[in-house]
Amino acid sequence: MSACLQFSPDILKRLGEELVPHADQGLLELAKNAYDADATECVIALENVHEEGGSITIKDNGLGMNATAIENGWLLLGASGKRGELTRVFKRVPAGNKGLGRLAALRLGRKAILRTRPDDEPGIEYKATIDWDAYDKVRVVEDVPVSIEKAASTLPVGSDIEVVGLRKALSKSDVQRLSRNLIMMSDPFAGKTGYHVVLDAPEFSDLENLVKNAYFSDAVYRLRAELLSDGTASFEVFDWKGSRIWQGDSSGNYDTVPAVFELWLFILDSKTFSTRKSTIKEVRAWLNITGGVHIYEDGIRVAPYGGADADWLEINLMRVRSPEERPSTNNTIGRMTILLNDGRLQQKTDRNGYIENDEFFELKRFGQDALKWLAQKRMALAESKRNLKKEQSSAESKKDSDALEKTLERTVKDPKAKKVIKRAVAKALSSTEREKQTLRDDLQLYRSLATAGMTSAVFSHEISHPIGHVDKLLEKIENKVLEPVKTEIQGLVTLLRQAKNKLLAYTRLPLKLLRSEKRRVGTIDLHRVIQDVSSDYMPVLSFGGIQLYLKLASGSPSCLGSIALIEGILANFFANSVKAFDRTGTPSTDRLITIQTEYVEGFLQIIFSDSGPGIIDIAIEDIWLPGKTTDESDLGTGFGLTIVRDSVKDLGGTVSVKQKGLLGGAEFKISIPLVSDGS
Numbered sequence: 001m002s003a004c005l006q007f008s009p010d011i012l013k014r015l016g017e018e019l020v021p022h023a024d025q026g027l028l029e030l031a032k033n034a035y036d037a038d039a040t041e042c043v044i045a046l047e048n049v050h051e052e053g054g055s056i057t058i059k060d061n062g063l064g065m066n067a068t069a070i071e072n073g074w075l076l077l078g079a080s081g082k083r084g085e086l087t088r089v090f091k092r093v094p095a096g097n098k099g100l101g102r103l104a105a106l107r108l109g110r111k112a113i114l115r116t117r118p119d120d121e122p123g124i125e126y127k128a129t130i131d132w133d134a135y136d137k138v139r140v141v142e143d144v145p146v147s148i149e150k151a152a153s154t155l156p157v158g159s160d161i162e163v164v165g166l167r168k169a170l171s172k173s174d175v176q177r178l179s180r181n182l183i184m185m186s187d188p189f190a191g192k193t194g195y196h197v198v199l200d201a202p203e204f205s206d207l208e209n210l211v212k213n214a215y216f217s218d219a220v221y222r223l224r225a226e227l228l229s230d231g232t233a234s235f236e237v238f239d240w241k242g243s244r245i246w247q248g249d250s251s252g253n254y255d256t257v258p259a260v261f262e263l264w265l266f267i268l269d270s271k272t273f274s275t276r277k278s279t280i281k282e283v284r285a286w287l288n289i290t291g292g293v294h295i296y297e298d299g300i301r302v303a304p305y306g307g308a309d310a311d312w313l314e315i316n317l318m319r320v321r322s323p324e325e326r327p328s329t330n331n332t333i334g335r336m337t338i339l340l341n342d343g344r345l346q347q348k349t350d351r352n353g354y355i356e357n358d359e360f361f362e363l364k365r366f367g368q369d370a371l372k373w374l375a376q377k378r379m380a381l382a383e384s385k386r387n388l389k390k391e392q393s394s395a396e397s398k399k400d401s402d403a404l405e406k407t408l409e410r411t412v413k414d415p416k417a418k419k420v421i422k423r424a425v426a427k428a429l430s431s432t433e434r435e436k437q438t439l440r441d442d443l444q445l446y447r448s449l450a451t452a453g454m455t456s457a458v459f460s461h462e463i464s465h466p467i468g469h470v471d472k473l474l475e476k477i478e479n480k481v482l483e484p485v486k487t488e489i490q491g492l493v494t495l496l497r498q499a500k501n502k503l504l505a506y507t508r509l510p511l512k513l514l515r516s517e518k519r520r521v522g523t524i525d526l527h528r529v530i531q532d533v534s535s536d537y538m539p540v541l542s543f544g545g546i547q548l549y550l551k552l553a554s555g556s557p558s559c560l561g562s563i564a565l566i567e568g569i570l571a572n573f574f575a576n577s578v579k580a581f582d583r584t585g586t587p588s589t590d591r592l593i594t595i596q597t598e599y600v601e602g603f604l605q606i607i608f609s610d611s612g613p614g615i616i617d618i619a620i621e622d623i624w625l626p627g628k629t630t631d632e633s634d635l636g637t638g639f640g641l642t643i644v645r646d647s648v649k650d651l652g653g654t655v656s657v658k659q660k661g662l663l664g665g666a667e668f669k670i671s672i673p674l675v676s677d678g679s
Helices: 010-018 023-036 065-076 101-105 170-184 202-212 279-290 315-321 358-411 414-478 487-515 527-541 563-581 640-650
Strands: 040-045 055-058 111-115 123-131 148-152 159-165 196-200 221-227 233-239 244-249 257-263 292-297 301-302 332-338 522-523 545-550 558-561 592-601 603-610 654-658 667-673
Touching: 010 101, 010 640, 023 040, 023 101, 040 065, 040 170, 065 111, 065 123, 065 654, 101 159, 148 244, 170 196, 170 279, 170 301, 221 358, 233 257, 257 358, 257 527, 279 332, 315 358, 358 414, 414 487, 522 527, 527 592, 527 667, 545 563, 558 667, 563 592, 563 603, 563 640, 640 654, 640 667
Parallel strands: 040 196, 292 332, 545 592
Antiparallel strands: 040 055, 055 159, 111 123, 111 159, 123 148, 221 233, 221 257, 233 244, 257 332, 292 301, 522 558, 592 603, 603 667, 654 667
């Protein structure tokens, strides 16, 4: 007796929806299939996809398929005969692989219909229909035959795939993500490449028009780094006029595939754009869609690199670690072009990026080294400018002092009057020097705080990855442990999950507070910032059993300043309240925080109160001094309220405090001058 492997219809779900969970990934594979068929255009039409039962049609003008190609290629899953072969007409390196992404796309609906007209059989069309509901009624996949029908046709060569009866509606964000990925798919950096994907959906046209308006020429710097097949690399940087300003070679070698890394860096300020035809707003909107470093292999983008939350070169993390002259994903667009993939870089089965092997990490190291080299060159230039400015300032100061002395000698003849004037000038200079020393002391203080903040942000970023694996590990433990032991450990598993969620809530806060765009000065909606910060802190408060009540006045009061200043004030108040509630002897119930606002003669008063123990163990006049803290754990820096005082002052406001407020705990009152009450 002999037997063979058989597959349950459930395997289709495992290989389709579960392996490729996002609809856009599967549809991208169909677009890649059209590219592999030497199509110059692929059109994906969406009809009623925002509700269940809609349909998706994919049409291309490629070479089509005959019956043999349908049977041995299109219907064959898990095998790829494309690797190493170039396409027949355009000699493209095939981008599709194994058919699992195609399976996921076809299973979006209850039925998939293929109509294809091969170039080697003019006037002939083949049709194959897959009825997915039929697989629910059989024991094994092989029990459902798929017939291939042949008929005459007057339509041009190409293929049409219709996915009908969508099982699940596509959200607007799904369509927008698909739009962005299709636009970026065929390398917009290079202009027209001979292959164009069109999405017939309202969301697509707006995005496509935005991307077409390329602003590469407005970049202040363009980095080009080339990695050769022998592992050596060279770097060069061009200014916005196209002149090369820096060049150099890498000190190390890289054991990976040859590649070229290009990065366009924008300085988004009014001074830079005073000489540009485009506006900062236009470039920001463009970068919001196209920004980040994308990877292209054989002219086709490899998802998800460069997409939202896909900062694979860790540009933002590198900026947090060393912010001076570092780019971010908000002001850059780049591409890593793989020149020759000899098989060392392999895409994952779910087509969501490369397998992270040694060769991939070497490619990543190459990109990061190029960014570090660029930062070093920019820092050297900035330091040179600072030193020159210091020398000029010192020379100008001496020149002004000499000029003052000569003016006194020339204009004041009375010796007594001259002595009085010189004494007054010396006193003024002494006051100026004391003010400068105070500013230097403040600078040292805030540099220390910046170091602590950057360290905290790096820690938060690094720890978020292992935290993300905790749920998976706990799930594995639950699946492996049998009853009744599972019941016994369930409480411990729940506690572990709660601890994980609390830690995750704390680690996310520094990353949110340190975003660079929050430091821009402008008109700030105070109520909006209060609501956003409160929302960010809600997970932390809930873990401590703390209830938060907002009592905001009507309207949208605005002040002149930065979001970072307002957030810094509120963040310190929240942190102090949370620590106060954790003090020994503080009741675990009736933990309340209120934030109340009211208008007072052109100012907005913000009253922050809690029901904690109040301000104890420190004199009320000492709480604003740097280094003063009542934190029992000795982990407090004592800088929090110093930051509050200075931030309120920078906003042109005042701050006061009560040891015991209306709720029984500390109460802070801030008055900030308004530019508009928003009423």
